[in-house]
Amino acid sequence: AQSVAQPEDQVNVAEGNPLTVKCTYSVSGNPYLFWYVQYPNRGLQFLLKYITGDNLVKGSYGFEAEFNKSQTSFHLKKPSALVSDSALYFCAPFIYNQGGKLIFGQGTELSVKP
Amino acid sequence: DTEVTQTPKHLVMGMTNKKSLKCEQHMGHRAMYWYKQKAKKPPELMFVYSYEKLSINESVPSRFSPECPNSSLLNLHLHALQPEDSALYLCASSPYSEGNQPQHFGDGTRLSIL
Numbered sequence: 427a428q429s430v431a432q433p434e435d436q437v438n439v440a441e442g443n444p445l446t447v448k449c450t451y452s453v454s455g456n457p458y459l460f461w462y463v464q465y466p467n468r469g470l471q472f473l474l475k476y477i478t479g480d481n482l483v484k485g486s487y488g489f490e491a492e493f494n495k496s497q498t499s500f501h502l503k504k505p506s507a508l509v510s511d512s513a514l515y516f517c518a519p520f521i522y523n524q525g526g527k528l529i530f531g532q533g534t535e536l537s538v539k540p
Numbered sequence: 541d542t543e544v545t546q547t548p549k550h551l552v553m554g555m556t557n558k559k560s561l562k563c564e565q566h567m568g569h570r571a572m573y574w575y576k577q578k579a580k581k582p583p584e585l586m587f588v589y590s591y592e593k594l595s596i597n598e599s600v601p602s603r604f605s606p607e608c609p610n611s612s613l614l615n616l617h618l619h620a621l622q623p624e625d626s627a628l629y630l631c632a633s634s635p636y637s638e639g640n641q642p643q644h645f646g647d648g649t650r651l652s653i654l
Contacts (some may be wrong), residue, residue, distance in 0.1 A: 441642065458639050458640050460642060462645075467647070468647050468648075469544070469630050469632075469645030469646050469647045469648050470630070470632075470643075471584065471646040472642035472643070472644070475640075475642060477640050480575035489547055504637070514580065516583075520640070522639070525588065525595055525596040526588075526596075526637055526638065526639055527585050527596060528585070528639075528643065529583030530583055531582065532581070533580065533581070533582055534583060535580070
């Protein structure tokens with residue numbers, strides 16, 4: 427079965443500190459990998475994606491993610507967290523079978539305190 | 541501002557009512573999606589339209605009926621819903637359904653079934 431895991435339901439970080447939101451996946455082939463963020467009462471917003479190439483990808487709002495093929499991980503990072511980064515974060519590989527679709531992790535709630 | 545517009549933002553309906561959710565995008569995207577999301581949970585894919593044809597139906601009950609009248613518009617017709625159908629319904633679009641381009645989400649319709 428194809429799956430994606432975000433092992434932490436919640437991550438707490440002090441403003442100005444670096445943050446990491448973890449994601450590992452078990453998907454056949456070489457999937458496209460995405461991170462989305464959801465602020466309260468909003469839809470999901472695209473942050474960044476890995477298709478191929480450099481293992482470190484940069485995205486919106488200063489976020490970046492590191493792809494590790496051997497560990498099948500795609501961790502989201504930011505060097506210095508802001509209070510406004512507090513939101514729900516979803517990792518989502520795109521799988522090709524079953525018609526082609528995103529499969530979402532369970533989500534990680536990031537809380538950044540001043 | 542989101543580029544995918546969903547109406548209405550909120551909807552309360554009884555179990556015997558018929559209503560419709562509407563989604564519109566003017567980005568020229570040829571793939572459109574309906575998702576259901578419960579609070580603090582990941583979105584669950586319901587339907588995918590590709591070039592105005594239904595390409596994925598995730599075994600959704602027939603009380604949900606999607607329609608794609610043209611490439612910019614996606615509807616979700618609701619009839620005889622159950623209380624467990626109360627959720628946030630998200631629409632998304634992408635240039636095409638092959639997956640290496642991100643999906644753009646609307647802010648959703650929050651549906652409550654009495």
